[in-house]
Amino acid sequence: MRLLSLALLAPLAQGFLPAPAAPRPFTQRAPLHMSAPPKTRKAPVFDEVCETTGVTLTRFMIEVAFLNPEMQELPALFSGISTACKAISDMVKRSQLTGLVGYADGGGSINVQGEEQKTLDIMTNDVLKRALRFTGKLGVLASEEEDTPVGVPLNPKDVVFDETSKYTAVFDPLDGSSNVDAGIPTGTIFGIFEHDDECEIAEGGSMTEDELLCLQNTLKPGTDLIASGYCLYSSSCFFVVTLGAGVYGFTLDENIGEFVLTHPNIKVPETSKIYSFNEANMPQWDVPMRETVEKWRLGTGASGNSFTSRYIGSMVGDVHRTLLYGGVFGYPSDKKNVNGKLRLLYEGAPMSFLMEQAGGLSTDGRGRVMEIVPKEVHQRVPIIMGSKKDVQEVIDAYAKSK
Ligand code: AFP
Numbered sequence: 001m002r003l004l005s006l007a008l009l010a011p012l013a014q015g016f017l018p019a020p021a022a023p024r025p026f027t028q029r030a031p032l033h034m035s036a037p038p039k040t041r042k043a044p045v046f047d048e049v050c051e052t053t054g055v056t057l058t059r060f061m062i063e064v065a066f067l068n069p070e071m072q073e074l075p076a077l078f079s080g081i082s083t084a085c086k087a088i089s090d091m092v093k094r095s096q097l098t099g100l101v102g103y104a105d106g107g108g109s110i111n112v113q114g115e116e117q118k119t120l121d122i123m124t125n126d127v128l129k130r131a132l133r134f135t136g137k138l139g140v141l142a143s144e145e146e147d148t149p150v151g152v153p154l155n156p157k158d159v160v161f162d163e164t165s166k167y168t169a170v171f172d173p174l175d176g177s178s179n180v181d182a183g184i185p186t187g188t189i190f191g192i193f194e195h196d197d198e199c200e201i202a203e204g205g206s207m208t209e210d211e212l213l214c215l216q217n218t219l220k221p222g223t224d225l226i227a228s229g230y231c232l233y234s235s236s237c238f239f240v241v242t243l244g245a246g247v248y249g250f251t252l253d254e255n256i257g258e259f260v261l262t263h264p265n266i267k268v269p270e271t272s273k274i275y276s277f278n279e280a281n282m283p284q285w286d287v288p289m290r291e292t293v294e295k296w297r298l299g300t301g302a303s304g305n306s307f308t309s310r311y312i313g314s315m316v317g318d319v320h321r322t323l324l325y326g327g328v329f330g331y332p333s334d335k336k337n338v339n340g341k342l343r344l345l346y347e348g349a350p351m352s353f354l355m356e357q358a359g360g361l362s363t364d365g366r367g368r369v370m371e372i373v374p375k376e377v378h379q380r381v382p383i384i385m386g387s388k389k390d391v392q393e394v395i396d397a398y399a400k401s402k
Contacts, residue, residue, distance in 0.1 A: 046245060056250075058079065064243065077132070089233050095180070102118065109122070120174050121173065167195050168192070170191045174188065175347065176313070176317065219374040220373070230320075247358040248261060250262060250263075268324075270359070274309075274327030275328045275329075276309070276329040279311070281332075284336055315329075315347060323355070328386040339380040349370060364382045366398055369383060
């Protein structure tokens, strides 16, 4: 396999990737043909084994691949991701003892988005890249900690499974890392797209037009995801995943070193009494958002419920609670951050896929987050997601304000 180094890619990518998104209107939604599931993306079939608590993730994936031959390469990829999650869980848990705390290089290590990187940001990105690389199932990956998508070179000496079809993985290796040293929950978010096997990027020389197009092909809307999920590093280590037919939650049993199914077919309650936003930004929010939350506070919203507030400031923790208890989590557009704060490709879209598969909704206020086609890897998107009826109230408020 030909290689593409990050150093080579960065300047070239800057040349062809569009400039950062302009202020609103900021969304380009997928045309109908893109939002329809591609032919390989029929909803997988599960049997009763996959609904039974106590089944390990390994067994679950084997059953899924057995019942859905088009997914037979996913177990190898999931084995890589889940192993990385176990390693990261251990790293985070022991970081106070091993000294993996604070900023990388004693401070001053800045990622492409201008954010200062924690030691754990860099290490967890590395763990994921290595774990995925050795599965032999990955063509390209994009990460919060990488400037642009990078090819995943295989060392010919590595022992790999047969290399027939490949995937593109997007991930945020350690979401919420700014809080990690205070023991606050953090998580890894991932999304898996199909990768065009014809699409190889050569090492050296300038990129051909076809290669540039290939690279741009990694910028896909959430409707093209074939799987997404997260690992939550908290009181337990959770692995929550969707393959496009429901949401399944596993808990790490440290005694046997396996993720075990504890939450089959998660369904988010239709309505709730919890909202989860950084309320310090409230005066800057769009009027429909502000007015809806005001009503929830006063108990005068559509449900008549008086809401309470729960906000960790760590998306994986906030979304996990929302999936289990119901509620509305979001980072809406505000005057300072017109496109919100969260990243579309590796935070917004994968989490929206999970939320929708659990029966909830996810919107940027004007439409489905899942249908937005990214123009660049680190594009941000406003997000409001969670219990169906409550999120619908926000969508209706935006619609009325047009
Ligand atoms: P960090 O990874 O830099 O800690 O950011 C976390 C995050 O991307 C997401 O997990 C949170 O929901 C959101 O930012 C919190 O943002 P505020 O600190 O502005 O509330």
